[in-house]
Amino acid sequence: MPQWIVVSRSQHIGMHYIKHDGYHYAAKQSVASVMLAELPKLLPHYVLGFIQQEGRYRPVAMLSLDGQNNHYVHSDGRWLGSYVPASLRGYPFSLADIEGDQKHSVWIRLC
Template sequence: MTALSPDTHAHLGWRPAKGFGFARGTALVPIAVAELPRVAQAMPVAFAKAEGQWQALGVMGPISGSNVYVSRAGNWRASYVPALLRVYPFHLEGTETLALWSSYAPEPLVGDEVQPFYKEADLAPWLQETHRFLRTVHDGIAQLHGPLEALAAVGALSPWAGPALEVPQPDRALSGLYRLEAERLAGCADGLALELFRAGHLRWLYAHLDSLHHAERFKALAKDIVAPPLESPRQPDKVDRAADVLAAIAQDLGDTEL
């Protein structure tokens, strides 16, 4: 990440993304508890530890560096865009500092459609809103650690590798991913089960379980991107027609509850 600062970026700016090509090489994205059920309707959701903290991750490809939800034209091919991808090119460094994706190059403000980072030494109003949104998202990501740590402690999480690939690439395999074992959840102590129920965690835990079947479509989605069939141009399907709408959504933070 490249942290924003008025000393470095006061006379620079950014352009809104025209599509989702920037995420083509991103296979995993952290997701907040509030959006997990919606993410689970579109893609597998798995769990992993990062710097000692459990997270939920949207799994967007079968191997590292691949994202089957971004078309060759950069359109989004699912019904929901994870929150952290909706605010490209911005991210949080740590828990407070607004930063840019490492691959993004700021531009001089003289360019067409270039939006300023700063206004009179303060973040521009839209970026202040982006900053608040990202803090909300990161708070929602952090809320998943406690219940997942408790489930891991009783052996209710097990490794998950997704579907086998026809052409394995061990050096690009996704690793460190876990899934919930429903039988072990059902057999956990009454105290933990009641705690999970009262805290509202069962909704997203079962959404996670329901999401894993999406990985079965990875091969077909990837094949359509890498080796599209040789045929006459087809009429746009529902996913293609929705791409423009989703691109517009990406420019709108939506409500702060995700």
């Protein structure tokens, strides 16, 4: 099962990642997290939804009607929409907060 970890300069020095080839990794993803700054580019192409998480609502782009298959990913990995949400463009990296810390950290998803 994939997990998210904080990227550390001391623990991950000398490591690298292989850039993804297409959007196959998002084929089963039914929503994508979105930032408020990207809403003007996002709204003409996606239905916006909100997911409750830890007492707050966060905006998401709806990518699936059936909750299982991302309708924006072609079988060859191409993105079929004209705008790709930033959370998917930056994969496998993400910005997130560490609990109890006011700073943002860079996280990476390990498979």
